[in-house]
Amino acid sequence: xxxxxxxxxEISVVEKEDVTLDCVYETRDTTYYxxxxxxxxxxxLVFLIRRNSFDEQNEISGRYSWNFQKSTSxxxxxxTASQVVDSAVYFCALTQWMDSNYQLIWGAGxxxxxxx
Amino acid sequence: SAVISQKxxxxxxxxxxxxxxxxxVDSQVTMMFWYRQQPGQSLTLIATANQGSEATYESGFxxxxxxxxxxxxxxxxxxxxxxxxxxxxxxLCSVEGRTGGSHRTYExxxxxxxxxxxx
Numbered sequence: 563x564x565x566x567x568x569x570x571x572e573i574s575v576v577e578k579e580d581v582t583l584d585c586v587y588e589t590r591d592t593t594y595y596x597x598x599x600x601x602x603x604x605x606x607l608v609f610l611i612r613r614n615s616f617d618e619q620n621e622i623s624g625r626y627s628w629n630f631q632k633s634t635s636x637x638x639x640x641x642t643a644s645q646v647v648d649s650a651v652y653f654c655a656l657t658q659w660m661d662s663n664y665q666l667i668w669g670a671g672x673x674x675x676x677x678x
Numbered sequence: 679s680a681v682i683s684q685k686x687x688x689x690x691x692x693x694x695x696x697x698x699x700x701x702x703v704d705s706q707v708t709m710m711f712w713y714r715q716q717p718g719q720s721l722t723l724i725a726t727a728n729q730g731s732e733a734t735y736e737s738g739f740x741x742x743x744x745x746x747x748x749x750x751x752x753x754x755x756x757x758x759x760x761x762x763x764x765x766x767x768x769x770l771c772s773v774e775g776r777t778g779g780s781h782r783t784y785e786x787x788x789x790x791x792x793x794x795x796x797x
Contacts, residue, residue: 574704595784597785597786605768605790605791605793606723606788606790606791607770607772607787609679609775609785609786609788609789610781612784612785651759653720653721657784660734663709663726663728663734664720665723665726665736666713666723666784666786668720668721669720670719670720671719671720
């Protein structure tokens with residue numbers, strides 16, 4: 563069965579430090595999608611990125627970057643020059659196909675605390 | 679991405695009563711999902727609701743307890759029936775976003791959630 567592991571329960575860094583959030587997944591599918599979501603203290607889940615299994619190119623969006631490595635089944639998320647507004651819980655998720663539908667398998671989340 | 683609203687945003691209910699949560703989307707979507715998120719926990723899928731078919735429930739969730747309606751492509755409701763304190767949680771609806779055509783993204787976009795407290 564599919565599984566997503568976010569081993570880091572909580573990370574605390576000082577503002578402007580770089581921080582990497584780890585995501586390791588298990589799947590038997592050859593085609594799958596990986597996602598990162600942000601859940602700030604306000605509670606609303608915000609979609610950050612989608613990556614499909616055939617695209618191993620790293621992605622950069624401003625201070626955010628994602629490293630997808632199929633060889634290690636990892637999809638790590640790095641925030642460069644962190645800011646207090648980055649404080650949130652971050653979830654990694656993986657598609658699981660169910661007949662003609664799908665669902666997302668969620669990691670436990672990593673709580674990121676950015677201290678001023 | 680779709681704009682999703684949920685009503686109510688929060689409620690405090692007596693045990694044994696029922697609450698219906700509404701989810702409204704600003705565009706037509708095929709797939710809608712209902713999740714539960716306990717404080718400090720990850721998301722747990724309750725059911726998938728496709729318009730025109732019965733909702734598909736995940737293990738541990740049954741229709742009698744969590745009936746779902748999906749009358750059209752922009753609206754769904756989740757009812758939490760015969761509530762107990764263990765049902766206290768945040769309930770989230772989400773939809774799958776699509777590109778301009780019919781191409782699927784498998785990205786899910788979430789409503790703001792309904793915070794339910796059962797006393």
